[in-house]
Amino acid sequence: MIVRIEDLRVALGGKQILSGAGLEAAPGEMFGLIGPNGSGKSTLLRTLYRALRPDGGVIEIDGTDTRSLRRRDQARLLSASTQDSDHTAALSVGEVVESGRTAHLGLVGGLRAEDTAAVQRALTATDLLHLVGQDVRTLSGGERQRVSLARALATEPRILVLDEPTNHLDLRHQLEILGLLRAKVADGLAVLITLHDLRLAAEYCDRLAVLDRGGIQAVGTPAEVLSTELLAGVFGVAGEFAGGRLHIHGLAHRP
Amino acid sequence: MRRFALPAVLVALCVALPLAAGLALSVGSVKLPLADVWAIIVNGIAPGAIEPWWPPVREAIIFDARMPRVVLAMVVGAALAVAGAVAQTATRNPLADPYLLGVSNGAGLAVVLLVVFGFGAGLFGTLTLPIAAFAGALLALAVAMVISGRGGSIVVLLLCGLAVGQTFGAVSSIILFGWAKGNQTEQVLFWLAGGFGDARWHMVAVPGVVLLLVSAGIMMAGRWIDLLHAGDDSAAALGVNPGALRMVLLLVVSLVAGASVAVAGGIGFVGLLVPHGARALVGAATRRLLPVAALLGALFLVLCDLLARSMAPPIEVPVGLITAAIGGPVFLYVLLRHRRRFG
Numbered sequence: 001m002i003v004r005i006e007d008l009r010v011a012l013g014g015k016q017i018l019s020g021a022g023l024e025a026a027p028g029e030m031f032g033l034i035g036p037n038g039s040g041k042s043t044l045l046r047t048l049y050r051a052l053r054p055d056g057g058v059i060e061i062d063g064t065d066t067r068s069l070r071r072r073d074q075a076r077l078l079s080a081s082t083q084d085s086d087h088t089a090a091l092s093v094g095e096v097v098e099s100g101r102t103a104h105l106g107l108v109g110g111l112r113a114e115d116t117a118a119v120q121r122a123l124t125a126t127d128l129l130h131l132v133g134q135d136v137r138t139l140s141g142g143e144r145q146r147v148s149l150a151r152a153l154a155t156e157p158r159i160l161v162l163d164e165p166t167n168h169l170d171l172r173h174q175l176e177i178l179g180l181l182r183a184k185v186a187d188g189l190a191v192l193i194t195l196h197d198l199r200l201a202a203e204y205c206d207r208l209a210v211l212d213r214g215g216i217q218a219v220g221t222p223a224e225v226l227s228t229e230l231l232a233g234v235f236g237v238a239g240e241f242a243g244g245r246l247h248i249h250g251l252a253h254r255p
Numbered sequence: 256m257r258r259f260a261l262p263a264v265l266v267a268l269c270v271a272l273p274l275a276a277g278l279a280l281s282v283g284s285v286k287l288p289l290a291d292v293w294a295i296i297v298n299g300i301a302p303g304a305i306e307p308w309w310p311p312v313r314e315a316i317i318f319d320a321r322m323p324r325v326v327l328a329m330v331v332g333a334a335l336a337v338a339g340a341v342a343q344t345a346t347r348n349p350l351a352d353p354y355l356l357g358v359s360n361g362a363g364l365a366v367v368l369l370v371v372f373g374f375g376a377g378l379f380g381t382l383t384l385p386i387a388a389f390a391g392a393l394l395a396l397a398v399a400m401v402i403s404g405r406g407g408s409i410v411v412l413l414l415c416g417l418a419v420g421q422t423f424g425a426v427s428s429i430i431l432f433g434w435a436k437g438n439q440t441e442q443v444l445f446w447l448a449g450g451f452g453d454a455r456w457h458m459v460a461v462p463g464v465v466l467l468l469v470s471a472g473i474m475m476a477g478r479w480i481d482l483l484h485a486g487d488d489s490a491a492a493l494g495v496n497p498g499a500l501r502m503v504l505l506l507v508v509s510l511v512a513g514a515s516v517a518v519a520g521g522i523g524f525v526g527l528l529v530p531h532g533a534r535a536l537v538g539a540a541t542r543r544l545l546p547v548a549a550l551l552g553a554l555f556l557v558l559c560d561l562l563a564r565s566m567a568p569p570i571e572v573p574v575g576l577i578t579a580a581i582g583g584p585v586f587l588y589v590l591l592r593h594r595r596r597f598g
Binding site for chain 1: 344347475476478479481482484485486487488489491492493494495496534535538539540
């Protein structure tokens with residue numbers, strides 16, 4: 001297992017968000033976190049990429065407790081596309097994507113050939129080459145989201161953490177990005193992703209974890225997890241997983 | 256992205272700065288021809304290169320009286336611009352500057368206490384004044400941070416800094432008006448509004464060394480500092496501890512601002528408006544921004560000082576009033592441009 005989370009407890013502003021969440025993700029796996037609003041998906045991911053400090057529990061990367069990893073060393077193994085990418089500084093798309101290489105650089109010095117190559121690959125994969133000199137503040141929401149993803153890809157990590165990476169994208173770019181992620185996963189990358197769109201999650205993720213009431217309620221393949229009972233109980237919708245796809249019929253009737 | 260090539264901007268500034276300095280050296284109670292100024296400087300660097308046609312007293316005017324002033328204005332201008340650029344990057348806020356964070360007035364109060372009451376006088380020799388100024392700057396920053404609270408927004412921190420700075424500034428004024436004696440009274444306006452009227456060569460050393468060391472450090476760590484532009488979550492994911500880095504950078508801002516205030520009093524708005532000009536020229540990436548901001552700050556303050564002493568001779572207007580007269584409207588411009596973020 002490349003990522004192992006056990007008994008994770010996180011409180012924010014006095015409110016317990018996670019109370020004992022645990023999961024394991026393997027290399028070459030796209031692992032989806034789903035759950036209703038406020039269930040703690042983003043909190044779990046933010047704790048994973050160290051924007052939050054947990055109150056308890058263990059996070060291991062490749063068998064190493066992350067508390068004993070320097071931030072810089074972890075940032076080379078695990079990169080993230082976060083939800084706070086509101087670019088406010090006068091930086092170009094190229095400069096922002098280059099910053100994804102920072103953890104690979106020393107304190108001093110600039111980009112090496114391998115860094116430039118990684119940046120080029122990330123820009124190409126996210127369809128941003130034509131915008132490389134553009135001021136990030138002038139981009140649309142979807143373009144910013146692709147910049148954020150490109151920055152995470154430029155790190156060329158072993159684990160990619162993506163918090164709603166497609167919610168601002170048009171349909172074509174959604175499918176392109178998810179297809180790109182599938183290709184990366186086939187190469188051995190581990191992806192931990194939150195997706196609000198359950199149908200996309202069911203179609204693209206190898207396994208899903210359902211987060212609700214501070215903990216993981218179910219883990220397994222989409223077929224195992226997305227039962228009619230769970231869809232009604234956790235998400236309040238009527239539907240079923242059949243033929244490799246999720247079908248949603250409408251709101252569930254609450255007893 | 257409409258930007259200028261970094262080398263072109265640096266070359267332009269490196270040409271403009273000596274031209275402005277030459278002009279500043281020629282203007283004063285005795286007006287010196289520009290040709291004399293340049294010939295004297297060349298002869299000072301390479302003695303005997305030019306057969307002197309000028310009276311020797313002009314050399315004294317340039318090297319002993321005017322050059323310390325011009326050089327100090329350059330160093331302080333560069334230092335305040337660097338402090339402002341770092342403060343704005345650290346806080347992700349275009350309105351941050353040493354003056355608005357309150358650190359300038361904190362340093363000012365410490366200097367006033369030292370000069371008027373002699374608290375701690377001579378404790379560290381010639382370094383006493385800059386050390387006191389740094390301590391005062393840190394105190395103001397600490398008070399603003401404690402009041403604004405952990406996890407408080409940057410805007411709250413800036414407003415707290417502004418209030419703390421105004422309070423410290425008022426206390427400084429009260430002390431100066433109430434207790435300053437004899438020739439100290441003449442310095443009242445100097446400390447309140449800043450200026451280079453008392454510039455001497457030895458005053459250049461501390462802010463100059465601080466500026467060089469800090470700039471070198473910031474340039475080296477530039478890529479890491481730039482991660483703060485991305486927001487705290489992204490910065491954490493990219494491998495830094497944003498809170499700790501911001502803390503270190505604000506300490507650096509206090510150090511630089513303290514070193515400047517110790518020799519030039521409270522000159523406001525340089526740190527606010529110069530980085531804006533620099534960003535418009537070359538963007539916000541630290542390694543591009545910092546050298547441009549430093550040179551532009553030096554140029555700006557040399558010109559402001561020139562204006563301050565040539566507006567109504569022989570009266571010198573405190574240079575801080577000139578920078579405030581220019582900086583106030585620029586502050587409003589920046590506020591209106593970014594008003595969405597402060598609403």
